[in-house]
Amino acid sequence: MFNLLVVDDEKFAVKGITQGIDWSDLPIGQIYEAYGAEEAKRILTACPIDVLISDIEMPDANGLKLQEWVKEQSPFTETVFLTGHANFDYAQKAIQLGSFNYLLKPVDHSQLKEIVAKAIHQIQSEKELLDFNKTYETYYKHWLNQLPILVERFWQEVLAGKIPLTQERLQAAFEMYGIPLNAQSLVIPVLISVEQWKEDLNARDEEIMGYALRKAGAEMILQEHPGCVILDQNGFHLVLLYVQDSPPVPTELDRRCYDYIQACNRFFHCSLSCYIGEKTPVTEINQVVGTLLRMERDNVVKVNCVLHQLRDEVPGSLLPAAPSITDWLLLYELGKLDELLLRIDELTARMQQGAVRSETLQALGYGLIHMVYHVGHKKGLSIQNMFPHDELQDIAAATRSLNQLRSWAIRVVSTGIEYMSRHHQDISAVVAKVQQYMNDHLHEEVSRDDIANFVHLNPAYLSRLFKKETGLSLSEYMLKIRMDKAQKLLIESNRKISSVAEVIGYSHFSHFAKMFKRVTGISPQEYRKKFQTNKS
Structure with a gap:
């Protein structure tokens, strides 16, 4: 009104x-x-x-x-x-x-x-109109606040191939998001790869630190030049420097990247490298970034460095063969940790001096995994119990650099050997428990399943474990202790032989006599007569 x-x-x-x-x-x-x-x-x-x-x-x-x-x-x-x-x-x-x-x-x-x-x-x-303008102004402010996120999403979709790189589509997007480019403009991409955090970070902390790295990249690498710093779909930080009237010369861009690396080493407690691409049209940005990603993947030796696309790209033909680690297997199986750690150090030192590609590290990593599984299976051990924190699943992260592979290999063999040493003691305890159970129940009809249930193990696994530890199967051991008991009773008591058979768990005298003769070579009667006479 x-x-x-x-x-x-x-x-x-x-x-x-x-x-x-x-x-x-x-x-x-x-x-x-x-x-x-x-x-x-x-x-x-x-x-x-x-x-x-x-x-x-x-x-x-x-x-x-x-x-x-x-x-x-x-x-x-x-x-x-x-x-x-x-x-x-x-x-x-x-x-x-x-x-x-x-x-x-x-x-x-x-x-x-x-x-x-x-x-x-x-x-x-x-x-x-005033209400509309106020509403528009409110949403326009929200849109301006969200603009950096929208720009980042636009470049992410470009790099993911989700946006057709036609001049019309690019021009429309540049105008919408206020990006000072046109469809014919050039950009210089700089890939930032975090090689290692010097402190353990959870997912939230790593995301916060990544945001800080991108802000620092905008301040130190872009400086006064237009551009943006985004997180791409592969988890890498990517600087996109928009080439205009006076872009930084290569030596100046190098200096900025080196200063940025030193600052990140100091303040963010991480090592990282920068991969600088050549000037490229916006329509060809995917190919150049793909090349930088391959360079990052193939660089497994250099850390805290600045690499250039045209100067430092490694030809695909230089692919060294994976080193042999067959002698490591015996050392691992025998639990020779100190000697095995020395071999790891020697090998990684040699690889540090030569041409090494990511495929070489992957082959070495998978060789170590095969070694762990082979020895674990041979010893009848559970790999999941040996590595409850899924250390063997970190193969992708472990083979990103030679230093990371070395740390991972040391951690894996140390954990495995320590577990095998501890589990050997556990095995002895289990076997002793089984032996005591069988001694206490030798007068009963005891099956393999009964014994396995007592120690909470799989019957087949228990059989392999017992045989490996004692040299006898469960049935052979039960026969041995029964016959040992029978021999002692035949010599030291005047029990009837049928009574002796019942005491050690035989309900049929004929079966007892047959098994006794198989073990001693003579019948129970002959054994008593012979040894009681000798005792007299």
Whole structure:
């Protein structure tokens, strides 16, 4: 609803407008009356007035002076002037002051009502436009705040091949995101590869540190030149320097990258390298970044360095053979940790001096994994129990550099040998427990499953374990201790032979006699007679 104020020094003129016109069919909420400029100002100050109908000639103040005050204090109020004089100067001044309309007295009420209706319509339109502009401004501010993220997403989609690199599509995107490029522009990509964090970071901390690396890259590598620093789909940080009138010369860009690396070493506790690409058209950015990624993958020796696409790219033909580690297997199986660590150091030192590619590291890494599985299977050990933290699953990260591979290999063989040493002691304890159980139950019919359930092991695994530790199968050991017990009873007691058979778990005398003769070479009767006679 809209508020209306009528100002005139003549009371009947005011009442004629406020009460003589039917305002009910217009969206007017309150109608106010004032009989002079000062009273009008008080009402305007106290209440929001949308439409002001004012006489020009009033004793206390000219209506035009009132309008000047209104434009300063209530700029959205629309004013309709009334006057009894057809004075062009008045009309001209009213227009200059931004009045909505100008009518001569006596006023035609229908015409005045029509003008007020138009004024209200204009106010509605202006309010809607103002609301729209406020809404637009709010979202525009949000959009500006999000613009760096939108720019990063645009470049990520370009590098991922999700956006066709046509001139029309690129030009439209550059204009939309305010990127100071055109479809023919050149860019210089710089790939930043974090080689190692010097402190253990969880996923959240690493993401925060990555953000800090990108901010520092923008400040130290881009400096005053236009460009952006993004996180690409491969997890690498990528500087895109937009080539304009005076891009940094190669030596200057090198210096910036070296300064950046030293700062990251010092403040972010990480080692990293920068791979600088050549100037390339935006439409060919994918190929150049792909080359930088291959360079990063093939660099497994140099750290904290600056490499150039044209100068430092390694030809694909220089691929050294993977070193042999067959002698490591025996050292690992025998638990010779110190000697094995020495071999690892010697090999990585030799590789540090030669041409090494990522494929070489991968072959060495998978060779170590094969060694661990081979020895573990041979010893009947669970690799999952040996490496509960999935150290063997880190092969991709472990082979990113020679230093990382060395650290990973040392960690793997140390963990494996320590586990095998500890598990050998555990095996002896399990076997002793099984032997005691069998001694306590030799008078019963005990199966392999009964024994395995007692020590909570798989029956087949327990059989292999027991045989390896004692040289006897479970059944052979049970037979041995039963026959040892039978021999002792035959010599030291006068029990009937059938009673001896029952004591050691044989319900059938004939089966006992058969097994006894198989072990001793003679029957139970002959054994008792022979050894009791000797004892006498």
